[in-house]
Amino acid sequence: MKDDMEQYVEALRAAATAGDEYAAVKVAQDAHDAGVSLERLLLDVVAVAQARIGEEWAANRLTVAQEHMATAVNEGVLAVLANTIDTTDHGSAPLKWRLCVACVEGEWHTFPARLLTEVLRLRGWMVDYLGAHVPTRHLIVHLHRTAPDMVALSSSIATRLPAAHSAISACQAAGTPVLVGGAAFGPDGRYARLLGADAWTPDARAAADLLDAGPLPRRHAPGLSAERRPHLASHEYALFTDRKPDLVRGALEELSRRVPETGPRPAEPPVLTAEDVAFTVDFLGTAVYVNDPELFVSYTRWLAWTLTQRDAPPRALTAVLDALGARLTGLPHALDTLARGREATAGSQQAGESSEGEIPPREDGQR
Structure with missing residues (x-):
């Protein structure tokens, strides 16, 4: 078989x-x-x-x-x-229980959520499948109208973790337990625990097995206490978010200067697009949000490997990281995270390492 x-x-x-x-x-x-x-x-x-x-x-x-x-x-x-x-x-x-399945705000990769929906329907659940990019405020309205036994939130891209955190907290405040899944939460669910989700599973089969016994218990107080996760609302992350337009613009200018073929009118498609640069900035900001430099390190290794597959010059990524470093004054955690990413990228390029086993989805690609 x-x-x-x-x-x-x-x-x-x-x-x-x-x-x-x-x-x-x-x-x-x-x-x-x-x-x-x-x-x-x-x-x-x-x-x-x-x-x-x-x-x-x-x-x-x-x-x-x-x-x-x-x-x-x-x-x-x-x-x-x-x-x-x-x-x-x-x-x-007869249907067992009612579950709401949704992708967090800003998440457009629906395949994992749809897969979970159909597996749970097979096992007798009544499932409200809300699809891609569900704003948290609309999700909460749906919970109040339908009163599901629990919510399953999906996110494939780690840059959506701040949005996932808001959704988790809001659902729990409405009295609905939250199961999360998807590559965004880490291969071991570390970010699910950090953000206070009631449960995490690595795939649809594991989620269905967990829920065979019924919905997760409702909790009286949502999430983890703020004292145990102060970095999630750090002043530095707020400053970083405010600077994002300048960070992206500066990195694109430096990229165009040092790698002319990526300029505004290249003869070939650019090796790094504006979307790529913005995505890199988002990953850096998310690593600051969850206080985990390894999140950015893993991303930069993957991006370096991907650019190698496209025969892109290593100086393209170096130019972007250098430009970001010059604009992160007063943001010590972001600078430290960036430095670790640059070091890991240089090491992987020199050693010719492959990160094919760790493929974070991008804005324009589904896994």
């Missing part, structure tokens, strides 16, 4: 990469007809194929447009399987 599952994964990946939704749906249908359960189909075929597509994009074997197309095809497969779940598996069985 393991070889069969691998065959289905590769067939689905190939169909999705080719943009052939009909072929992709047929792969899923053939697997189901061959006896693969819907849950295994979701978790061991569709999810694995989608992860490989993200790896292909990071390794520069797929363009951003190709990655978007492949993701859209797999989302179509999820939609077809969701209809199968509704008509075949639920029937007249």
Whole structure:
């Protein structure tokens, strides 16, 4: 069966990469007809194929447009399987509990949240799936109107952790326990614990297993006490946020000066875009917010590796980091975090290290 599952994964990946939704749906249908359960189909075929597509994009074997197309095809497969779940598996069985699934504000990567939604529906939950980029204020209105037993929040990008923190605290203040998941919270859930979530799981299967016993207990006081996480509301993070436009502008100017091919009218697509620079600044700010320089170190290593895959000159990233360092006066934690990122980047470039195993999603790519 393991070889069969691998065959289905590769067939689905190939169909999705080719943009052939009909072929992709047929792969899923053939697997189901061959006896693969819907849950295994979701978790061991569709999810694995989608992860490989993200790896292909990071390794520069797929363009951003190709990655978007492949993701859209797999989302179509999820939609077809969701209809199968509704008509075949639920029937007249009573629903267990009510859950709200949403991506935190600013998070547009919906695939993990949709995957969790369908697995939980298979296991008998009534799920309100709210989709991408749900502003916290609207999420709270929904909780008051529908009174779910709990909330599951998804975030794939670590730069959304401040927004996730606001959502977690607001949901708990409304009396609703919060389960979180997604790459943003760290491979061991460290940021979930830091931000006071009631529970964290690494994937949809683990989340469903945890919830088989029922909703998480409601707590009387939301989150962790402010005394245990003073850095989350630090003055330095507020100053950093105010300076972000100047940081991005200065880094782009330095990049254009030191790497002319990235200027306003390059002959080739720029090796680092304005979006890349803004994303780097966001990661630095988030590392300050959670007081964890390793968050920025991991990101810079990944970015250095990604640029290497695109044959980009190392001086491009160096120019951006140098420009940021010149504009972080009076922000000691940010300066220290930046210095660690620069050191790690230089080391990984010299050693030719690969960070392919640690691929944070970007604004323009899904994992």
